[in-house]
Amino acid sequence: MNVIDLRKTIKKNSKRILIALSAVIVLAMVWEIFGAPNAIIQPINYNHKLHIEKAKLTCVDCHLFVETMAAATIPNIEVCSDCHSGEPLSKSPEEVKLLKYIESGKRIPWKKIYSVPAHVYFSHRRHVTIGEIKCIQCHGNVQELTEPASHPLWLATMKNCIKCHKENKVTYDCLACHH
Numbered sequence: 001m002n003v004i005d006l007r008k009t010i011k012k013n014s015k016r017i018l019i020a021l022s023a024v025i026v027l028a029m030v031w032e033i034f035g036a037p038n039a040i041i042q043p044i045n046y047n048h049k050l051h052i053e054k055a056k057l058t059c060v061d062c063h064l065f066v067e068t069m070a071a072a073t074i075p076n077i078e079v080c081s082d083c084h085s086g087e088p089l090s091k092s093p094e095e096v097k098l099l100k101y102i103e104s105g106k107r108i109p110w111k112k113i114y115s116v117p118a119h120v121y122f123s124h125r126r127h128v129t130i131g132e133i134k135c136i137q138c139h140g141n142v143q144e145l146t147e148p149a150s151h152p153l154w155l156a157t158m159k160n161c162i163k164c165h166k167e168n169k170v171t172y173d174c175l176a177c178h179h
């Protein structure tokens with residue numbers, strides 16, 4: 001095929017080529033947003049539903065500072081060892097991993113799924129205690145999770161913060177969130 005033929009072929013099929021290219025771009029975007037490369041894998045396959053339903057725990061029993069401080073915090077061995085020490089409570093290999101951390105006194109290296117950059121001020125106390133906003137509004141239905149979320153179920157973007165502030169007639173002055 002010479003160059004002129006090639007040009008003709010491209011011209012004739014330009015619509016198809018465009019569709020094919022668009023498909024590739026859309027796929028790449030889907031991969032970027034939902035794809036495996038960005039999935040967060042936690043060191044222990046922790047189950048929220050089980051602990052809320054069977055062990056009858058509430059969010060604040062583990063996320064100790066969610067009502068009183070800016071950071072909710074993710075619980076570590078001191079909290080887990082209230083119940084998990086010595087004899088395992090289940091036959092799960094995930095609990096074996098947990099007991100190893102507890103016995104050796106090593107921290108569980110949880111990864112944070114939700115975060116805002118350092119130039120943004122966000123306080124749980126302000127939203128949960130003063131604003132009376134439920135966790136589900138920003139974190140999705142955590143009590144139904146049987147394994148750690150691999151992606152944030154809500155994005156802590158400036159757009160999403162401001163959207164709710166407008167709906168609730170709360171300030172969206174730059175300096176309220178940026179110090």
Ligand code: HEC
Pocket residue numbers: 042046047048051052057058059060061062063074075110111112113114115135136139142143147148149
């Ligand atoms: C037994 C302790 C425990 C209880 C009770 C608990 N959590 Fe968690 N939570 C964890 C652990 C451990 C993680 C880290 C592993 C994971 O992501 O599943 C976590 C992670 C999270 C995260 C992700 C935080 C981040 O940025 O990584 C959110 C949000 C969360 N929990 C919300 C809740 C809510 C809402 C409730 C109540 C409905 C709750 N949790 C009850 C232990 C607990």
Ligand code: HEC
Pocket residue numbers: 044045046047050051054055057062075076079080081082083084089090092094095098
């Ligand atoms: C109030 C007591 C209590 C606390 C605190 C607690 N657990 Fe548990 N956990 C249980 C009970 C009870 C079971 C067994 C439930 C069953 O299988 O019947 C369990 C089971 C487990 C299992 C194995 C079952 C499974 O498939 O997930 C893991 C892993 C686990 N817990 C992790 C944790 C971690 C991590 C923490 C700390 C962030 C924690 N637990 C804190 C009571 C607790």
Ligand code: HEC
Pocket residue numbers: 059060063066070071072073074112113114115116122124127128133134135136137138139156
């Ligand atoms: C108005 C939205 C909003 C509500 C409501 C909310 N959170 Fe969060 N949460 C966030 C944001 C934003 C972050 C990231 C904060 C950061 O990086 O400083 C976060 C982070 C977390 C983390 C990760 C650890 C940490 O402290 O950064 C946990 C755990 C958590 N939230 C639990 C909860 C629980 C439990 C509730 C309900 C009692 C709740 N959140 C209610 C927005 C919210």
Ligand code: HEC
Pocket residue numbers: 116120121122123126127130131133137138156157160161162164165168170171176177
């Ligand atoms: C679901 C709704 C909702 C979302 C999402 C939300 N906020 Fe808020 N925010 C509120 C409400 C309601 C208040 C007022 C609470 C009160 O004082 O009664 C508030 C108050 C605040 C304040 C205090 C404002 C003042 O008066 O000085 C700051 C700062 C703030 N939010 C930051 C953020 C940031 C940063 C995010 C995103 C990461 C965010 N908020 C997301 C509802 C929300």
Ligand code: HEC
Pocket residue numbers: 116117120156157158159161162165171172173174175176177178
């Ligand atoms: C309700 C809270 C809130 C308010 C009000 C707010 N911001 Fe933000 N802003 C955020 C959060 C959260 C981020 C980080 C997430 C993101 O980039 O979307 C951010 C990020 C930014 C960034 C960095 C963007 C980047 O790409 O790194 C700039 C610049 C910025 N904001 C400027 C402003 C200005 C200017 C205003 C006032 C017109 C403002 N913000 C008002 C919450 C807020």
